[in-house]
Amino acid sequence: MKNKFTIQQVVAAGIGTALFVVLTETQIPVVIVPNTALQVRAALLAFIAAVYGPVVGGIVGLLGHALGDAFFYGSVWWSWVIPDAVFGVIVGLFSKKFLIREGGFGGKQIALFNIIQVVANAIAWILCAPILDILIYAEPANKVFGQGAVAFICNAIIIAVLGTLLCFAYSKISTKSSSLQKED
Amino acid sequence: MGRKLLSYEQKDTWIDRLCGVTKLIFFLCWSITSMMTYDTRVLIIMLVISIILFKISKTQWSQVGSVFKFILFFLCINIIAIYLFSPAEGVKIYGTETILLGSGRYALRAEQLFYEFNIILKYFTVVPSIFIFIVTTNPSEFAASMNRVGIGYNAGYAVAIALRYIPDIQGDFRKIRNAQMARGIEMSKKGKLTDRIKSTTAIIFPLVFSSMGRIDTISTAMELRSFGRHKKRTWYMARPLKRNDYITIAVSVLFMIIALVITYADGSRFYNPFI
Numbered sequence: 001m002k003n004k005f006t007i008q009q010v011v012a013a014g015i016g017t018a019l020f021v022v023l024t025e026t027q028i029p030v031v032i033v034p035n036t037a038l039q040v041r042a043a044l045l046a047f048i049a050a051v052y053g054p055v056v057g058g059i060v061g062l063l064g065h066a067l068g069d070a071f072f073y074g075s076v077w078w079s080w081v082i083p084d085a086v087f088g089v090i091v092g093l094f095s096k097k098f099l100i101r102e103g104g105f106g107g108k109q110i111a112l113f114n115i116i117q118v119v120a121n122a123i124a125w126i127l128c129a130p131i132l133d134i135l136i137y138a139e140p141a142n143k144v145f146g147q148g149a150v151a152f153i154c155n156a157i158i159i160a161v162l163g164t165l166l167c168f169a170y171s172k173i174s175t176k177s178s179s180l181q182k183e184d
Numbered sequence: 185m186g187r188k189l190l191s192y193e194q195k196d197t198w199i200d201r202l203c204g205v206t207k208l209i210f211f212l213c214w215s216i217t218s219m220m221t222y223d224t225r226v227l228i229i230m231l232v233i234s235i236i237l238f239k240i241s242k243t244q245w246s247q248v249g250s251v252f253k254f255i256l257f258f259l260c261i262n263i264i265a266i267y268l269f270s271p272a273e274g275v276k277i278y279g280t281e282t283i284l285l286g287s288g289r290y291a292l293r294a295e296q297l298f299y300e301f302n303i304i305l306k307y308f309t310v311v312p313s314i315f316i317f318i319v320t321t322n323p324s325e326f327a328a329s330m331n332r333v334g335i336g337y338n339a340g341y342a343v344a345i346a347l348r349y350i351p352d353i354q355g356d357f358r359k360i361r362n363a364q365m366a367r368g369i370e371m372s373k374k375g376k377l378t379d380r381i382k383s384t385t386a387i388i389f390p391l392v393f394s395s396m397g398r399i400d401t402i403s404t405a406m407e408l409r410s411f412g413r414h415k416k417r418t419w420y421m422a423r424p425l426k427r428n429d430y431i432t433i434a435v436s437v438l439f440m441i442i443a444l445v446i447t448y449a450d451g452s453r454f455y456n457p458f459i
Binding site for chain 2: 005006008009010013014015016018019025026036038040043044047059063064067070071072073074075076078086136137138139140141142143144146152158160161165166169170173
């Protein structure tokens with residue numbers, strides 16, 4: 001148990017969730033399709049998952065979205081909460097490859113990060129969300145797939161811009177693992 | 185960030201005195217039922233019960249009004265969108281077609297109206313229960329009670345930290361935004377899309393990085409106090425389950441089972457008045 005869940009992960013999950021909730025309202029609406037917007041919190045989720053791994057990513061996605069929806073909108077759309085958790089887990093699975101904490105988030109990692117985030121977004125929003133919407137709310141298929149596609153595009157864009165920048169900047173200020181040099 | 189968040193307010197009602205875990209179980213049963221069922225009879229009964237509970241919990245309109253208006257707005261958009269995307273969804277579901285008005289793709293059908301009426305009901309059955317849950321549950325007590333339903337205390341603690349720090353981070357957010365506005369960065373909704381992304385960046389970066397610092401500080405402090413050393417921990421805010429808690433849990437679970445049995449009795453989750 002202790003190895004699976006470190007203190008830092010517990011705290012990161014908590015603070016990450018709080019950040020996610022606070023950023024719920026920081027969004028740039030896309031008027032055409034209801035309930036979708038360029039969500040800043042998506043970029044935050046990608047960043048937190050990329051730094052702290054799948055467990056934290058999953059918790060922040062699930063809890064953050066559920067709490068954020070509940071506090072701000074007074075209702076929880078489980079069909080959109082679960083995809084966020086899925087997204088957090090998928091991006092988190094590759095967290096070791098991104099080398100963000102080690103200060104090694106360079107060209108190759110940026111490319112990898114963006115490929116993974118696009119794939120994870122596709123799985124979450126084009127696959128999970130519409131299917132859950134149909135299963136839970138029995139909404140028309142073309143409507144939910146339309147919404148899902150818009151959510152996918154919006155999230156992919158905001159994460160490609162803001163998420164990458166966050167990872168890059170954080171990687172810059174965190175200590176490089178090879179920053180200590182042997183004195184001659 | 186102008187809108188008021190839903191938040192806990194202590195009131196001396198029996199709902200308030202229930203354990204957090206009881207309310208969590210009720211809330212989960214309630215939302216599962218309302219997600220699964222499309223049975224109009226069940227939904228109407230649920231709506232009536234939630235309105236009664238809402239009254240009992242003495243929740244004031246001022247606590248939830250602004251959020252409620254927001255939900256109504258979203259609901260309207262959603263309902264209209266469903267109609268635009270699929271004006272004959274109800275026909276597919278109920279198997280009959282009764283045209284009330286007009287013709288062609290966007291003819292107004294009784295089935296569609298009934299289907300969308302059910303969607304509205306579904307929203308309205310869940311919303312009061314969330315209002316009650318948030319407004320009557322003390323966050324610290326809630327985190328303590330998560331531990332009781334078998335969720336590990338690590339996860340419970342993550343929730344506790346999240347609930348504890350939401351107001352703090354919100355405060356940070358406001359401070360940073362005001363500081364950036366004082367520097368002349370446009371934060372209003374008037375700006376272009378690229379400008380708005382830029383101005384958001386000006387808030388996000390300080391906010392996220394100060395929070396990353398916070399994570400390090402808190403986890404160091406917790407490590408110094410040997411968090412996670414033992415398999416169990418006690419909670420200051422934990423309350424023992426009382427008679428009312430057991431009754432509520434039993435009633436919630438029973439209600440869920442009965443509601444689902446009624447819903448699926450005829451083999452479909454929809455109640456069909458058209459045949």
